[in-house]
Amino acid sequence: MISHNGIKGDPLLMIPGPTNLHPRVLQVMSEPQLGHTGTKFYSEFVDILDLTKYTFKTKGNVIVFSGSGTSGMEAAASSAIEPGEKVLSLETGFFGKRFSSIAEIYGANVTKLTVPDGSEFDPGTLDERMSKGSYDVVLMTHVETSTGVENRVKELVRIAKKHGALTIVDAVASLGGCELDFDDWGIDIAFAGSQKAIAAPPGAMLMAISEKAIQKIQNRKTPVKSYYYNLERWMDVMKDPHIYLTTPSTAVLRALRVALQMVKEEGIEQRIRRHKELSDLFLRSLKSANISIFSNRPSPTVTAIKVSNATAIQKKILDMHNIMVATGLANHKDDMLRIGHMGNITEEELLMTLFALLDILKQTGQNIDVAGSIGVFFDRIKVTATA
Ligand SMILES: Cc1ncc(COP(=O)(O)O)c(C=O)c1O
Numbered sequence: 001m002i003s004h005n006g007i008k009g010d011p012l013l014m015i016p017g018p019t020n021l022h023p024r025v026l027q028v029m030s031e032p033q034l035g036h037t038g039t040k041f042y043s044e045f046v047d048i049l050d051l052t053k054y055t056f057k058t059k060g061n062v063i064v065f066s067g068s069g070t071s072g073m074e075a076a077a078s079s080a081i082e083p084g085e086k087v088l089s090l091e092t093g094f095f096g097k098r099f100s101s102i103a104e105i106y107g108a109n110v111t112k113l114t115v116p117d118g119s120e121f122d123p124g125t126l127d128e129r130m131s132k133g134s135y136d137v138v139l140m141t142h143v144e145t146s147t148g149v150e151n152r153v154k155e156l157v158r159i160a161k162k163h164g165a166l167t168i169v170d171a172v173a174s175l176g177g178c179e180l181d182f183d184d185w186g187i188d189i190a191f192a193g194s195q196k197a198i199a200a201p202p203g204a205m206l207m208a209i210s211e212k213a214i215q216k217i218q219n220r221k222t223p224v225k226s227y228y229y230n231l232e233r234w235m236d237v238m239k240d241p242h243i244y245l246t247t248p249s250t251a252v253l254r255a256l257r258v259a260l261q262m263v264k265e266e267g268i269e270q271r272i273r274r275h276k277e278l279s280d281l282f283l284r285s286l287k288s289a290n291i292s293i294f295s296n297r298p299s300p301t302v303t304a305i306k307v308s309n310a311t312a313i314q315k316k317i318l319d320m321h322n323i324m325v326a327t328g329l330a331n332h333k334d335d336m337l338r339i340g341h342m343g344n345i346t347e348e349e350l351l352m353t354l355f356a357l358l359d360i361l362k363q364t365g366q367n368i369d370v371a372g373s374i375g376v377f378f379d380r381i382k383v384t385a386t387a
Contacts, residue, residue: 011318014353015326016145016173016302018195018202019343022262025200025255034250037242041250044257045241051260055175055198055268056190056208058182063234064256066249067205069172071229072191073102075207076168077139079217079224079231080189083107085136088129088165090121090156094146094329099139099170106225111135117332118147118304120297123155130163137166142174142190146329148304148338149295150178154185161186166213172196175206176263177275177301177342188213194252197275197301199343200259203252209235262344275300278341278350281380285354289373291361294336301342310334313360321356351377 013020034041045064052062065071077099081087087108089100092115103110113129115121121140130138138160142153157167169190174180177197182190188210195202209231217224217232224230228246237245263271279300283293286305294304307313310327311334317323328336339357341350354377358370 009322011322011324012349012352013324014339014341014345014349015324016196016338016340017193017342019197019199019340019345021201021255022199022259022344024262025258028258029201029251029255031254034254036248036250037244041254042241044254045248048253048257048260049238049241051257051264052206052208055206055260055263056180056182057184057268058208060183060211061209061214061235061238063205063207063209063231063238064253065205065234065237066203066246066252068195068202069170069191069193069205070098070102072172072193072205072207073099073170074226075205075229075231075234076189076191077103077108078106078226078229080166080168080213081106081108081137082220082222084109086134087111087137087139088113088126088135088160089139090126090141090151091115092119092121092141092147092149092151093117093144095144095170095172096139096141099141103137103139108137118149118295120149120151120295121156123152123159126156127159127162130159130165134163135165137168139168139170141170142180143171143178143299143301145173145302145338146304146332147295148293148299148302149297150174150299151297153180153187157185157187166216173299173301173342176268176271178299179272182208186210194256194259196340197342198256198259198263200256201252203249204256206256207231272300275342278345278347279303281347281377282339282341282350282354285373285376288376289358289361289368289370291368291373302338302340304328304336304338306335307337307361307366308335309364310337313337313364316360316363317356320360321352323353323356325353325357
């Protein structure tokens with residue numbers, strides 16, 4: 001069995017989260033349990049909040065609690081939307097649809113604007129739609145992990161704000177890997193999960209929240225219909241992390257702290273640049289092999305490609321190369337593969353993944369240009385070496 005990352009037998013994770021953990025992150029999870037009310041955990045939690053601000057590029061308020069990415073969706077929808085409010089949901093795939101459903105569960109009057117799978121949401125269409133009717137809130141997904149598309153959030157937020165709506169951005173698959181400037185773009189709420197481009201284990205939700213969103217929540221006419229997902233309760237805890245609300249997943253949060261420290265050590269701008277360069281290289285290599293890219297605006301964190309028999313190909317890549325890639329979701333289970341290249345993925349790991357993919361596609365009789373594709377990678381290495 002090929003061994004990756006020095007961990008015998010375990011596959012290299014090239015899925016769109018969870019991502020491979022750095023030894024520094026692994027190490028902190030094996031330390032003795034800390035008391036969640038003790039001074040050490042308290043000071044580490046304050047660090048987490050500062051580092052979360054740095055990663056979102058905000059000087060304002062952030063909230064971190066135990067939960068997955070979906071808990072961010074649920075907390076934002078239950079707290080910032082009141083029953084009956086008019087919500088425009090920009091659905092660019094599976095996770096956009098999930099967001100609509102959650103908003104509906106909390107009583108929102110949701111208008112769903114759906115684009116064909118693989119397409120970004122066109123900002124012009126949003127402008128046109130919002131010129132014809134007013135909406136309280138606009139929901140959008142930054143990177144739609146199910147199709148590998150990156151939406152132009154900066155532009156979409158600008159338009160939604162121009163029309164007076166509150167903006168909620170699902171940044172689960174983008175924070176730490178894609179350009180995202182919470183304050184400069186004027187986003188009201190953005191949330192992420194720990195297990196994607198931040199490269200921490202799953203189990204922590206990170207959120208940035210504007211003053212406008214906080215005021216909206218504080219001035220609600222109806223109570224929030226949730227205990228755990230009530231952001232007002234969490235804001236009190238963020239102001240004073242000594243307050244007991246629930247028992248946090250201390251090991252996951254301590255690992256998150258180390259992963260966020262690594263984001264800061266690398267520098268957020270450099271990290272975003274690295275993700276972009278790596279994904280551009282991967283896209284060029286795939287195109288040279290004659291492999292079709294699923295999305296019309298590919299994300300720097302995940303690439304979706306069109307293949308037939310995706311489930312069988314995924315299994316062969318795992319069995320023969322010990323690399324785990326993902327199939328598509330829902331109706332794309334068998335016509336799409338998704339390769340995650342976020343977090344701490346290196347050029348070498350991406351090259352191994354490309355090679356494994358080409359190997360299996362070739363073995364299954366597909367007409368692809370292996371030499372041309374690998375050549376793109378080696379050309380790049382040559383350029384780097386001579387630069
Ligand atoms: C864009 C997006 N939103 C939401 C989620 C849900 O996150 P989780 O599975 O951590 O609950 C995911 C998970 O892949 C995602 O990619």
